[in-house]
Amino acid sequence: MTMKNKSLVNKLRMPIAAIAILAVVFAIPASRHAILDFFQLGGETTEVGVYYTCPMHPEIRLPQMGDCPICGMSLVEKSIGEDEEEQTGVVSVTTRQIQLSGVTVEPVAPRKLVREIDTYGTIDYDETRLGVVSAWVGGRIDDLYVDFTGVTVNKGHPLVHLYSPDLISTEKEFLLAKENLSRVERSGLHDAISSARELVNASKQRLLWWGLSEAQIDKIARNGKIEDHITIYAPQGGTVTHKEAYEGMYVKEGDELFHIADLSKVWLFADIYEEDIPFLYQDRPDDFYECPMHPEVTSDSPSMCPKCGMDLIRTNKSIQAEITARAFPGEVFKGTISFTDPFLNPETRTVRVRVNIDNPELKLKPDMYARVQIKLPVGELLAVPENAVLHSGKRKIVLVEEEPGKFRPQPVELGRMWVNDIEREESEHKTLVFKREAIRYHEIIAGLNEGERVVTSGNFLLGSESKLQGALAKMLGVSDANATPADAHIGHSHAKPVAVQKEDKKEKHQGHAGREQAGDKKEKAEERPSKLEFVEEKAFAAIIDAYYDMADKLAGDKYEGISALADSINAKASSPSIKKAVEPLRHAHHKKDIEKIRVDFEGLSDMLIAYVQKHKAGIKDLPLKAYCPMKDASWLQKSKDIANPYYGSAMYKCGVIQAWEK
Template identity: 30%
Template sequence: MKMNSLQASQLAAALAVVALIGFGAGRYNGGAGGTATAVDAAGGRKPLYYYDPMLPNQKFDKPGKSPFMDMELVPKYADGGGSSSGPADAPAVTINPAAMQNLGVRIVAAHRDTLATLQEVTGTIAFNERNVAIVQARSGGFVQRGYSRAPGDLVPAGAPLADLLVPDWGGAQREYLAVRRTGDAALASAARQRLILLGMPSGLIDAVAKTGRMHDVTAVTTPIGGVIDTLDVRPGMTLAMGQPLARVVGLGSVWLDAAVPEARIGDVRPGARVTATLAAFPDEQFPGRVQAVLPTAQSDSRTVTVRVELANPGLRLRPGMFARVALGEGSRSALLIPSEAVIRTGKRTLVMLAAGDGRYQPAEVQIGRESGGQTEVLAGLAEGEKVVASGQFLLDSEASLTGIPVRPIGATAMSPKP
């Protein structure tokens, strides 16, 4: 392929630049290599590996010529320095303090302070399913009368739902009255027991015995006050013994189902205090306690339902209402660092320690709760140790590239330079 004069001149210039860089780097690294050899012999430092400055990702076990460029390989030491003399330091990345300032690196000391354990979540009011009454037909018969009830109606305890005509009661009541007239107490007791087995209420039996008249119609009533959840009784219906007629849920207390993030569910215990605030009553707080932590998590929201029972005087708390829920006991003392200083690698959690004089080392930590931009450190860090709060990812990348070992949990702290 033919090149014009402009292309030929550009190619020649590029080759000249490459040759100049290789020559300069060769001279610099050649001298550095000699210095490194002297330092190795005098100071006793052992390089971690050797590398080509033009291709720093390529590492070599022994010194010599680079297979890529015509230059000497440069040693890399554990303190982050190259071929420079000086005392051996703890393994760390060494960065010029002026360069770190230009990068906007911020260093913060780990300090002990109060960590808020109170967490605010949302929840909804629901029926208390422990306060439910199922109304059934105790005897087979016919619905003679309804009381215009409907699901959602609030009813007091003892409110009638329907009048039920029971034909089977007629003969049994006649037998009971006849036996009573004989004066035989044992037979009268057996006849009364038969009426009870037929589903006749005790009060109605007493009325038959007192008046001497038969009663084959009974009113089906609610045993508790609350809201009618379901109602399956209408005038003219034929009912069998034990057939469900209605479901009534009491409203004297309600459930508050709070959605707690699964990462914080370990802080919630049954019996913990809870305070709820509702938009309908913004100036009032409703206290309660955790009744149960449900055993399943919501896959879509990654939350766990915490069930709280609230008293409901005046029936003001209605199922379906939205509430803000405060869980916890306030705050406690903890060792804290900024949350932005934490590096999560997937396998472990790290921070970049600052030991002074531009030296930095990664350290593994065990973290706990996070609140207000602060993260609790459970292990791996001592109070007063300084960590990098911004720009730590650049330092962590450099440490990984140069093979700086991570300080494990439980190891001694780096000794800062004066």
């Protein structure tokens, strides 16, 4: 290279380096905004006294728009000093914040509500419609009129033609008794006539017991000819479900030949959890009493069935049961609850109910799996939608709209939960062909009046606003010595959790978030059983691997395979507390509701965390403990990369890794 070229390269080196540095800087959004703002060249300048924060993590404060580095949500605009503006408990929210949060309000009103129980069961025979055909007399089957299982017969249909020596001898006795009666009647001896008549009646009764009809016996008496065969007829109509009769076969008196089942009505047995039992036994208008074995026997008051002597059971036709089966998608069968077991299954903590179903087209088959939704009316109650309630430790909070844009946090006392407004559900979904989803409500015992307007959606995002946190704290009197941080906690604290320390200088640096978390943990600890039954788990590695797989599925918004993993944990675990905690997850394939499954997963997580805390010294690969401030719940992880099983894709990265307590 010539000296002239080297000189040219040296002159261009610095400008090229400067251009490269500027390109890299401008490729980073934050750096680009900072440079443009510095030279006042940005399209949007940051307003003085304004910052941007995450509704879920208020500790995040940035000078420009962007996404939250913790959960990825879009930051919202806030004014400096805004947190201190409210002193009365009523907080103003801008129209833009309301739009971003998707806030809707609804008046509090009495509603006709029902409790909906969604469970699975098995179709079975109606035991009151089962019949057994037996040989009334010993003999040989010469003709078989029903020669395979599954055929449908009507009442009175011939089944077998039976040759019977016993029948022949009895018929001979009957004819001899008739001849003897005729001779004695000519003698005029009354005692002899009476004895002869009794002998005729006894032999005739034996023929009737063996299946001969009055017409057949009269024919034998008229003709004096013995019938050496007897035909056995179907005592009821239905489907032949079992056959033991074969042509040429010898049978004894009492041998079972056929089983016949009337499938026009079937039963469904389903299990419901013990918390739903009170709804089954609640008094309702139009209750009446019915025999579980003879549904045609009813009464307005408790009594006994005149047919079988059983006590009549209280029931109500307003209790609806809708049955669906995978074999008939989109088709709904109607049924009524006719019987409830008087005892609980100690293993599943469920009680079995029996549902009577009309099956005129014989579509439902015994042993077929079916889904049943039971709707139990609970009366007219003052209630708010499920989403209107924010859970704050032991307190339940709703946001009341004072006027458009102004909201007041209000503690409420809840009664029965998970009930549905059927009238609203039907009106909103009557034009849809797919299965409608329930609209669930909480009963209000105290705290709200009819006509007040409450926030029914977007309240969680709205409730996370720090100024509402402050308003609630003032309203609940957190400064009072008896108030706990958990009581003043609307939604959850979203600051990074910190370990609880002793009363020393470190506590000052931890701030309110740490104290609040300590209050929540103390509250949780009080709710747990006082004594946990743990033994050393020799197969802990296999247990925790199955648990990891379960957490990964929930983080991916899936529940398929959860039951199999729970079965694996139950089989390998030795501790009674772990077995009890995993039991609900073994029925996840029946629930098919990922939110309910996540609740059960939280119980298992708490139990495994307690086990690891107690035995961590002997665990080779110690699991990581993760904490979700949104859910106020913890779980175990193998990796440091957060994968939230409680919210899945909605907040996949929401959470932090916590240190184990020493």
